[in-house]
Amino acid sequence: MNEYRVKGLSCGGCAQRIEDELKQLEHGKDSSLSYKSGKLTISPQISMSKVNKILKSDGAYIAHQLNDEHNHSDSHAHVTDEHHGHDHSHGDHGHDHSHADSNKKILTLLITSGVIYTAALLLDGVIDQQAIILLYLAATIISGYTTFMRGLKNLLSVKFNIDTLMTIALIGAVAIGEWKEATLVAILFGVNELLEGYGMEKARRSMETLLQVAPKEALKLENGQETIVSISSLQIDDLVKIKPGEKIPSDGVVAEGKSSVNEAAITGEPLPVEKETGETVFGGSINNEGLLIVRIQKAYKDSSLAKILHLVQEAQETKTPTELFINKFAKYYTPLIMIIAALVMLVPPLFLQGDWMTWIYQGLSVLIVGCPCALILSSPIAIVSGITRTARNGILVKGGVFLEQLGKIDTLAFDKTGTLTKGEPHVAQLEIYDETHLFNIAGAIEKSSSHPLAKAIMKEVERRNIVSPDPDEIETIGGRGIKAMIDGQLYWLGNEQSVEHIVIPKTIQKRINELKDEGLTLVLVADEEQVLGMFGIADEIREESREVIAALHKLGIKRTIMLTGDHQKTAEKVASAVGVSQYYGNLLPEDKVNRVKELSSQGTVAMIGDGINDAPALASAQLGIAMGKGTDSAIETADIVLMQDHLGKLPEAITIAKRVNRVIKFNITVSLGLKIIALLLTIPGWLTLWIAILSDMGATIFVTLVSLTILIERKQR
Template identity: 80%
Template sequence: MNEYRIKGLSCAGCAQRIEEEIQQLEHGEDAKLSYNSGKLTVNPQVSITDVKKILKSDNAYIEKSSETNIGHEHSDHDHDGHDHSHTEGNAKMLKMLISSGVIYAAALLLDGVLDKQAVVLLYLIATIISGYTTFLRGLKNVFKLKFNIDTLMTIALVGAVSIGEWKEATLVAILFGLNELLEGYGMEKARRSMEALLQVAPKEALKMENGQEIIVPISSLQAGDLVKIKPGEKIPSDGIVSEGKSSVNEAAITGESLPVEKESGELVYGGSINNEGLLLVRIEKAYKDSSLAKILHLVQEAQETKTPTELFINKFAKYYTPLIMIVAALVILIPPLLFQGDWMTWLYQGLSVLIVGCPCALILSSPIAIVSGITRNARNGVLVKGGVFLEQLGKIDTLAFDKTGTLTKGEPHVAQLESYDEERFFLVAGAIEKSSSHPLAKAIMKEIDRRNIVTPEPDEIQTITGRGIKAMVDGQTYWLGNEKSIAHIAIPDSIQTRIEQLKEEGLTLVLVADERQVIGMFGIADEIREESRDVIAALHKIGIKSTVMLTGDHQKTAEKVASAVGVSEFYGNLLPEDKVKRIKELSVNHHVAMIGDGINDAPALASAQLGIAMGKGTDSAIETADIVLMQDHLGKLPEAVSVAKKVNRIIRFNIIVSLGLKVIALLLTIPGWLTLWIAILSDMGATIFVTLVSLTILIERQKHLGK
């Protein structure tokens, strides 16, 4: 399929009509046109000349830069973002509307001064300038028996002119043109915000080849290439620092504004900015496989999905317009036929009802809010894979958390220690654990290093499966491990009591003993993330009714962590299949989201109504979940939920306003008070209002919790 960027789409309904017309072309049955993103996908065999003709009927056109990048999966962000043709199109339309307005004002002022034909001619000129495109589209639709917004406006214009209401007809044409212009501006503003987000992708890289610096496009970079990144430049793709030291701004990936220090051997992400030092980076992935490329692609794809609300609105609008036409016919016919009403009066009222049938504001009530919400979260390093998931996030009332690596750091640390022979205890533990890569060994070595203790080399080491390690240090035999590893000695009651106490506290024990006695023990715990408690409190505050912790650790550890972070419920000793079972049980009566690290929580993430992964851009996290937190902490989660809830509130509010104003306008027909200009203002007012309200999602800044 070929992809094109479409500019100048005037409304969501028009985009739907254009899509249907393109689908009628030969090989066009699979064509998709998204009003939200302005992206058209078509079969390469479709005649682009015919597509352009259809687009031209709505003053829309294919952006030149997307034509030159046909077939590129990411073509829509390969261009330089300086296409001003849409702005020029808007400027042209604005000039036409101003000209119409001036002529209309002149006609009003000269009414009674000039003869009637001259005034009518002025009204006609003003109507043609501002309304001819709508009129031609509508006329075409009338012959095709296609009833949409253009058809309604054309019938209303013809009707108003036929009964001599020139003043009203001209005002309707001008206001409708202004309505379309403002509607286009609103969606373009949301799209521009999204496009600004997509401009973070670098375009070129400084590649080192045989000691020479060569400027190459990032698309040509392969794994293993060495690139030089000067201060202020963007890192072209994911890689490992080969030489140099600098701080790097990773906001494009994680949404975090604070720079991260990088040196030799550390991972860097494509799209992040090198601040002050010179870095040599060994590329790990071709750009198309990098975290940034995946993020940008998914953010764009996110605009394409239609939410259940949007699908309902589109379906409703499909039946709403013909229904309004029937109501308009009844308004025209019933009062004169049954109640001796004046035909001209009720024909005028019927034409006004027709204009009330324009579903502009209703169709627009959702897409701008959705695009704004996805963009706002993406800026913050929260990747929502589609409008449907954003809508779901706003409905969530229960959040289930994995413990390790989510509420905790997944990095064990020494929380308690007991020493019965301090000098030997640390020396022996350090000698045995210094060469081990086990997480518990690393925690013990961190504690020993903190105390600046220099440890000897062991004489010999033997691993005992399921128990621990037996080693010879300074000619003496020692054991290090769990309780089973010290089964050869009798443990005094006081030490046994302390062992039980530490276990009660949910700590993992590592004991050290010689041939006769215990010389000390480490109580190790997984460190709780600093922000976890604040995050849980913030989630409860914004309307999450229940927070649930699921873990494979034993119940005492689960209880301790649950108490420390403040979750509503917790379950320990769970295997992966048990987590899935719990999620399914919770989902019976609640809207449940599961949040984990996206690697070992895949089954639970998939079984929840919404899967949220965290993991600073790891492939598995991006691929597994519906929503990805691109940081290695939960700090941005409350704001993401808050934005989603706001989007849902605004969509509901927009629907109520759109339909409410139409109901009020229709009720004015009962006493015969509805006029053409009131009808168009009710639709125009609602359109402008829902657009502005939806855009507040982009401009509002909320406080978020971070590290």
């Protein structure tokens, strides 16, 4: 499929109409056009002249092609088509001058017709009436010509939409001699379309600014030579040099140098992260002060940033259930309005001795009230603004449908390890019976081990600045622990079974049982005669977990549930420490899936995990949220990805989602409410074309501005 960026789409209804027409072309059944992103997807076999004709009839045009290979990587680079000599500049970068020009042109026409209209009003009664009518006609043609031609075409092919309604209203107003109103209808409808276009463009532009974090070029090192290359040409194991202030071109590992790096583009975290040799860096992050040489580990198109940008772009394409409903509703709503307008025109004069001219005028006003512009616009700008806001925070929402869902969840299930806890063991309890030997021996045995428990013990040893000797001999005893000879003496380190050679005193045995009941993993250290001490090891709880759970409860999440494979005692301890409302321990991956399904039957459930071993549970929840820090499986499995390595940004994401849902509901209420009020004015015969056009235009401008407020970030108190 070929993808193109389309500009000049004035409203969601127009985009829907173009899509319907494209689907009717030969090879066009899979065509799609997204109003939110302005992306057109069509088959390569489709006739481009026919596509352009359909677009042109609606005032839209193709700005440039989004070649598939560049689609993820250089969303904004220049792509030159050598065969045709065209420069498909991914012009969103400079906000596409052609679009700005088209807006300027429309604005100029509207101002011109506005000036002529004002002149006609002022000269009315001063000069000949025929001249006044000519002025009104000139103003109408200048501002309403394109709408009128589109509407006429639709009328002839019996298609009913906004343009059709406007055209009938224009013809009718002129026919009954209401020149003043007819001209105002044409001008205000033009202003309305222009403002709609501006509103959506503002939301898209905000999204595109976000997408510009992708670097364009890199300084590649090869055989001591430095060359500037495009990032799409970088390959695995290439070395690149990153000077202070420059962007890291793709995911890699620091080969040389030390610096702090700003990863806000990936994680949304403003604080810089220190990086030195051997540490991972993300493409799109900014090198702050030192010089870094980075070995590339992923081609740019596979990097975290490319995936994020691609997902954010894709997120705009999906239609939410609300939008699908609105589009369906608009389809029936327009013909319904036409029937009501016909009844208003015919019933009073035919059956109630009403005046024909008065009621034809009322009927035309009803037609204008029937424009579903504001209604169709209730959702898309709000959704794009919401996705942009969350993406700025390092939270990837893979589509409007998931954003809508996030605002509705009432139950949040958490995996324990790596989500509420750090997934890193630490020494939570210490029992020391021989301080001199305990840390020396533990350090000597564990210092060469890479086991997570060994690392936890070594942290404790190093914290006490103890330098341990090297063991003379060391032997691993399967399922028990380690036996070592240190300074000619035998020592044991491991679980209870590793110290079976000695009789454990009752007091120590009692303490062992207590620590086990607390859900701790025990590592005992003993010599040939006695236990020297014990390390009670637990998974470290994240500092922010308790705060986040409290914030979620405040936001109206009714139930927070922890699911873990750890035993019940550990689960109980972590649950009480973080404040979740329920917890379940001893769960196998399939048990987690069953538990999530069970919860889903009682409410709207989101499951959050670290995305590596939680994929089945994430997939079975109505909404899967992964804590990514860039892991591929997390980005691919979940519907929403927190690019940080913690839960801190989750409450804010839910707040934004709830706000988007509120704004959409509010917009729908306002746009329908104003129409109902205007329609009710027909009963006493008070509805005028002025009121009709202002109610429609007012609603459109209002819903656009309200939707754009989502982009405004409130200052943290």
